[in-house]
Amino acid sequence: MGVATLAACGGGENGLDSSTTVTVGTPASIAVESAASYDDNRYGLISAKTLRGWIDNWSANKPAGISGKLxxxxxxxxxxxxxxxxxDDSNVFVYLEGGWTEDRSNGVIKTSxxxxxxxxxxxxxxxYAIxxxxxxxxxxxxxxxxxxxxTQGRCWYxxxxxxVDARHVAVLNGGNQALGVDDGSTWTSEHFTSAEVSPRLNKRVASVQDLGVDNTVLQATLEDVINVLPLADHNVLDDGVFIWDARSLAQYSAGLRGASVNDIPxxxxSALAASFQNNGSRQGHPRGALQLGYDQLIDSATGKYKSKADLAALLAGGTTPSGQGFTDGQLALLGNGKAYQKGDVVYTYCETAMRAMITAIASSVVLGLPTRVYDGSMIEWNSLTRTQDRSGNWLxxxxxxxxxxxxxxxxxxPTPANVAPRTxxxxxxxxxxxxxANAGAAIAADKTYLRAKISSGSGSGSGSGGDSGTPSIPSNPCGG
Known part of the structure; x- marks a missing residue:
């Protein structure tokens, strides 16, 4: 990883120490590899058993290196x-928070x-006074x-x-209905409540500007994706890039296939028309992209991810018991050894970068692969098409x-009347x-925000301590 050194400034008006450096993350440094059993993780993808131990006695069971609350x-x-x-509203606080996205412009296009x-x-x-x-x-x-x-993935992302340091972020494997069900943990009615009980504290104790870390590389911009595409719609094994389409095969193939490569509508x-979302102008995929739907990684009934071993087998080019696996632009299964290659950076997307959160968790948090999310995804990509909208205007x-x-x-x-305007x-x-001139306006704004405290010498939080930069992260099972 690289370190950007900036001029030192004095303490902020709230008494915070100002970091003099910003550590710039890489896709590899941001990724963390899970233990073989999710029960052994203390950050990243954690199990119900681990969370239960924390809730029962946070003071005794909290991971090494964590000095605050859960x-x-x-x-x-x-x-x-x-x-x-x-x-318990003393050491453990629980809140309902689903607001993890907003509309933003990259300078070329404003995207949801x-x-x-x-x-x-x-x-x-x-x-929440975090x-x-x-x-x-x-x-x-x-x-x-x-x-x-x-949406849980958007929280992590x-x-x-x-x-935020990887050791301070965890993703709970499975929904509330699955906690304590065939997972070796015991959850009773006493561990749940019917209403939010933790009070909103509305107290600013820290800012992302205090962290001294720039992980904006986790997002791949429109320009980044353009720059890594191969010259033809083929799977290139030695280019260091793995472009993962998390949508359905029907969308990837623009209706030429249904649920599997052998399913020809x-x-x-009708199949083409059914593959469209969000009044888009076209359907298909960026050249060189490979398709494996997010739904092959997770149990939709419980929200639980498949095992690390099963996910690794899929990334290597294996298939599920029903025959699902990575598919290329020729609408053929890749086969073992022909999917992810060691050293590849994963670029993942879907329609609106929601389904891609599941693929990103699987690749970056479970398998520890360098991963970037094309946040604009196909709702943005397909909007930049030389065709006419429903009013006859060129997009x-x-x-x-x-x-x-x-x-x-x-x-x-196939129905021009359904194509929404993009101007x-x-x-x-x-x-x-x-x-x-470029498509990096949002990233540039975020980089400026991260460094604003260093530039001004002022802070927005209070308190002291914590990590500065991104030090080497120990293996997940150690938890510290």
């Missing part, structure tokens, strides 16, 4: 009788469901299902993107360097500058 952020309520994990700005993350930390240098934050699903697992026109000029139709395998929307400010995505 904060569980459920992205949704759980089922009846298990709506919320119960905290992007990573939160630093100011909004700091507001979230203040809402100090990410001391506390351990657990991102939980509530009701366990694929949708909540996606946001915190790691903004520099009887009505091609993007013919001479824009940001045209992605020339970089993709695709089929146009109407009231509709997101919105193309804001088809001739922008």
């Amino acid at each position: 904060v569980v952020l459920q992205v949704a309520a759980g089922p009846s009788g298990r709506q919320y994990i119960k905290g 469901t992007m990573v939160l700005t630093g100011a909004k993350v700091d507001d979230l930390l203040a809402r 100090d990410p240098r001391k506390d351990l934050v657990v991102c939980a699903q509530g009701s366990g299902n694929a949708s909540n697992a996606m 946001t915190l790691r993107y903004w520099g 009887a009505n091609d026109a 993007i000029p013919a001479d824009s360097r940001w045209r992605t139709d020339v970089l993709s395998w695709y089929r146009l929307n 109407d400010a009231s509709i997101v995505p919105t193309i804001v500058d088809a001739y922008a």
